[in-house]
Amino acid sequence: MTRACYSVIAAAVAALQTTSGNEAVVMKGRAPVSDAPVHIRLPVPVTFDLSNGLHVVVLSDHRAPQVAFTLVIPGAGGYFDPAARPGLATFTAAMMREGTPSRSSEALARQLEILSASLEVSATVASPDATISGTCLREDFPTLVDVVADVLRHPAFAETELGRYKERTRAAFAQQRSRPGTLATELFARLVNAPHPSARTMPTVEALDATTRAELVGFHAAHYVPDRAALLIAGDVTVTGVRRLVIGALGGWPRAGDRAPVVVDPPDRSNGGIHLIARPNSVQTTFVVGAPAVSRTSRDFEALQVMNQVLGAGPTGRLFVHLREEKGYTYAIVSLLTAGRYRGAWTAITDVRSDITDLALRDLLAEIARMRDEPVDALELRRQQHAIVAAFALTLESPRQLLDYYQTQWLYRLPADYWARYQERIMSVTAADVQRVARTYLDPSRLQIVAVGDPSQVRDRLSRFGEVAVDVADARIPR
Amino acid sequence: MNGTTNKDRTLYYETLPANQLELALFLEADRMRSLAITREHLDNQRSAVDEERRRRYDNQPYGRTDEALDELAFDAFASAHAVIGSPRDLDAASLDDANAFFRTYYAPNNAVVAIVGDCRAGDALTAAKRYFSPILSSPSPPPVDLGEAPQMGERRRALSDPLAPLPRVDIGFKVPNTGRQSDALRALATILGGGRSSRLYERVVRDQHRATSVAISLDPGLGPALFRITATVAPGATADRVEAAVEAEIERLQTAPVEPWELQKARAAARMASVTERQRSASVAIRIAEDAAFFGDPTRINGFEARIAALTADEIGRLARVYFVADNRTVVITAKPTSDTHEP
Numbered sequence: 001m002t003r004a005c006y007s008v009i010a011a012a013v014a015a016l017q018t019t020s021g022n023e024a025v026v027m028k029g030r031a032p033v034s035d036a037p038v039h040i041r042l043p044v045p046v047t048f049d050l051s052n053g054l055h056v057v058v059l060s061d062h063r064a065p066q067v068a069f070t071l072v073i074p075g076a077g078g079y080f081d082p083a084a085r086p087g088l089a090t091f092t093a094a095m096m097r098e099g100t101p102s103r104s105s106e107a108l109a110r111q112l113e114i115l116s117a118s119l120e121v122s123a124t125v126a127s128p129d130a131t132i133s134g135t136c137l138r139e140d141f142p143t144l145v146d147v148v149a150d151v152l153r154h155p156a157f158a159e160t161e162l163g164r165y166k167e168r169t170r171a172a173f174a175q176q177r178s179r180p181g182t183l184a185t186e187l188f189a190r191l192v193n194a195p196h197p198s199a200r201t202m203p204t205v206e207a208l209d210a211t212t213r214a215e216l217v218g219f220h221a222a223h224y225v226p227d228r229a230a231l232l233i234a235g236d237v238t239v240t241g242v243r244r245l246v247i248g249a250l251g252g253w254p255r256a257g258d259r260a261p262v263v264v265d266p267p268d269r270s271n272g273g274i275h276l277i278a279r280p281n282s283v284q285t286t287f288v289v290g291a292p293a294v295s296r297t298s299r300d301f302e303a304l305q306v307m308n309q310v311l312g313a314g315p316t317g318r319l320f321v322h323l324r325e326e327k328g329y330t331y332a333i334v335s336l337l338t339a340g341r342y343r344g345a346w347t348a349i350t351d352v353r354s355d356i357t358d359l360a361l362r363d364l365l366a367e368i369a370r371m372r373d374e375p376v377d378a379l380e381l382r383r384q385q386h387a388i389v390a391a392f393a394l395t396l397e398s399p400r401q402l403l404d405y406y407q408t409q410w411l412y413r414l415p416a417d418y419w420a421r422y423q424e425r426i427m428s429v430t431a432a433d434v435q436r437v438a439r440t441y442l443d444p445s446r447l448q449i450v451a452v453g454d455p456s457q458v459r460d461r462l463s464r465f466g467e468v469a470v471d472v473a474d475a476r477i478p479r
Numbered sequence: 480m481n482g483t484t485n486k487d488r489t490l491y492y493e494t495l496p497a498n499q500l501e502l503a504l505f506l507e508a509d510r511m512r513s514l515a516i517t518r519e520h521l522d523n524q525r526s527a528v529d530e531e532r533r534r535r536y537d538n539q540p541y542g543r544t545d546e547a548l549d550e551l552a553f554d555a556f557a558s559a560h561a562v563i564g565s566p567r568d569l570d571a572a573s574l575d576d577a578n579a580f581f582r583t584y585y586a587p588n589n590a591v592v593a594i595v596g597d598c599r600a601g602d603a604l605t606a607a608k609r610y611f612s613p614i615l616s617s618p619s620p621p622p623v624d625l626g627e628a629p630q631m632g633e634r635r636r637a638l639s640d641p642l643a644p645l646p647r648v649d650i651g652f653k654v655p656n657t658g659r660q661s662d663a664l665r666a667l668a669t670i671l672g673g674g675r676s677s678r679l680y681e682r683v684v685r686d687q688h689r690a691t692s693v694a695i696s697l698d699p700g701l702g703p704a705l706f707r708i709t710a711t712v713a714p715g716a717t718a719d720r721v722e723a724a725v726e727a728e729i730e731r732l733q734t735a736p737v738e739p740w741e742l743q744k745a746r747a748a749a750r751m752a753s754v755t756e757r758q759r760s761a762s763v764a765i766r767i768a769e770d771a772a773f774f775g776d777p778t779r780i781n782g783f784e785a786r787i788a789a790l791t792a793d794e795i796g797r798l799a800r801v802y803f804v805a806d807n808r809t810v811v812i813t814a815k816p817t818s819d820t821h822e823p
Binding site for chain 1: 494495496498499501502505506509522523524525526527528529530531533534535537538539540641642643644645673674675676681684685688691692711713714740743744747748750751754755757758759760
């Protein structure tokens with residue numbers, strides 16, 4: 001679920017507030033705001049299960065002649081990579097798009113793109129799940145389902161394509177690691193989660209080089225099973241039509257009958273610290289500051305979500321208002337709460353100019369401390385709760401987003417009425433709840449501060465906050 | 480809610496629950512009537528833009544490349560300069576400059592409002608009139624010179640970028656940006672560089688391993704645009720070899736007609752883009768406002784699919800022959816400096 005959206009209402013109200021002292025402006029304070037509560041109506045999904053265990057969720061939505069789908073396969077993500085092959089799940093997923101016995105990689109690309117249909121297979125290195133997702137025009141959905149079944153059941157994993165994939169991917173890794181945000185996120189994950197799989201943000205080049213066709217075939221056979229998988233479809237379809245297509249295409253996908261794979265939390269580390277990744281020639285310091293938080297099913301999740309909204313999820317959050325609007329230290333600062341099947345993290349991310357690195361960090365830490373030390377003001381809390389609810393309502397415009405909500409509900413076994421009652425869940429969080437979770441999860445001794453910047457400009461400024469461990473940026477160009 | 484500025488226009492949009500339409504109109508009208516451009520606001524926003532510049536351009540690999548290509552390719556200031564501005568220009572902007580710019584351009588006679596969503600057109604128009612009609616007009620802004628003399632020879636620059644892990648080749652061809660030719664160029668971009676079945680991906684990335692990625696961009700707008708091909712050089716390959724491979728594909732476009740399936744792909748891409756654009760009220764509103772402002776035709780969105788569908792292979796080949804020629808080409812090669820010498 002995306003956290004990038006922010007609310008219009010909250011932003012507008014804050015604009016009124018910040019300029020209301022200006023006497024030249026006479027209309028302020030008389031903004032025509034409707035008090036009518038937002039009524040959120042969610043479409044009711046139709047669900048059914050195939051005999052092989054595949055769970056199917058259908059959300060008919062006839063507003064546009066388009067269909068979006070996601071097939072989630074728990075157990076096929078990078079979380080389950082063998083220890084010696086960090087990235088095998090990622091490589092397997094990517095290689096599934098490189099052809100089947102009846103469709104070469106080129107033919108597959110051509111067949112989909114002639115229809116302007118999209119099809120992605122992905123499995124990130126830390127996720128327990130793999131997903132196959134795509135979009136097409138209504139009339140092409142039967143074709144897309146046929147292609148999906150072929151890609152899912154019969155990937156060729158051809159040696160020639162594997163060689164090509166390795167060549168492209170090696171260089172792509174180096175490209176990604178030249179970006180300061182990637183380096184900071186990578187180190188943060190390692191510090192907070194090692195040796196858990198969530199300590200990894202990218203596969204290693206060594207694993208890529210060593211991966212064989214047999215390993216891809218083996219991983220695919222063992223992990224791409226229907227037993228715990230779900231197919232979610234939203235768009236211009238009928239339930240009868242979907243049932244017929246899905247049974248025809250995926251009814252023969254054999255059940256494995258294995259046990260559900262186990263997912264555990266990362267180890268609980270209590271020690272925070274300050275780390276600098278030396279990246280000479282940087283003109284800014286990139287920060288990731290954060291701490292371990294909760295899993296998606298935690299009772300504290302909604303309270304943390306509200307806390308995060310108050311602190312920094314959007315442009316009316318305290319971090320943005322303070323560090324950008326008041327101080328001009330940064331173009332953007334955002335805080336994120338990530339939570340999946342295992343414990344995630346709360347992080348604040350920003351880039352600030354090198355010569356005010358210390359001032360920006362001081363203010364960022366002060367806002368975190370204020371969150372712990374003071375209960376949030378009732379009006380501010382109410383506005384940010386409305387902001388979460390309004391943003392939620394507005395995202396329902398997109399069938400893809402709707403699909404993501406139901407995926408979350410299914411994946412984490414949330415109550416069936418979770419989204420229908422989401423507004424209520426958010427609005428019932430109190431100022432005391434917010435302060436309690438801030439105190440629990442934003443404990444200063446657990447905060448990890450990761451900075452990427454030019455050490456000659458930044459190191460001394462950071463050392464004012466404690467001992468700084470220095471690492472060197474590693475964006476090697478692979479062989 | 481956000482605001483964006485590109486070479487041609489500044490645009491603000493907000494998406495609200497239907498019962499808050501009046502709030503959006505009030506806020507936009509209030510901004511247009513009485514924006515408080517104070518010393519404090521200007522200084523603060525200037526540092527925000529300074530940081531935006533550092534973050535998006537100065538601290539990223541290839542961050543300076545787009546600017547370098549525009550500056551080299553275009554002669555008219557309006558097309559050549561970076562929208563975000565240089566640090567020197569940002570420092571030099573005075574309160575008077577900001578106020579004069581605001582008065583000139585943020586006037587009702589120079590603006591378009593588009594409203595899309597769950598409302599009655601008559602009610603929305605009445606409300607829009609109520610909020611915007613009291614705002615005074617300004618004299619029309621001075622016309623902008625977007626003219627470009629025909630380019631008389633290739634322009635080329637080597638750009639040193641200490642943050643670039645791999646060399647990158649950027650090739651731009653100046654092209655017209657409105658009307659039928661612009662639609663045909665979009666189709667051409669899909670055929671040459673759109674997706675895994677595109678000619679550049681198939682040959683230069685997948686078969687030849689000369690580039691790790693290839694992308695084509697075509698800026699929307701009023702003035703002449705650059706049809707821009709961007710290729711990151713693969714380890715072991717060279718910028719020369721990437722350029723040669725791209726050139727070979729361009730030559731193929733000029734000498735043999737595109738295939739029927741490629742035209743079909745361009746048409747499907749146009750249809751999908753239309754369908755997707757229509758799913759969000761905000762994207763429809765933005766399209767309508769821009770079409771009204773640039774082309775005087777708020778209904779232009781309705782013809783896009785049909786215009787792409789009507790394109791022929793001949794037309795596409797002709798465009799490639801007219802515009803993708805050496806004299807009209809601008810090339811920037813971005814790479815890490817090889818020694819300690821940096822460009823001035």
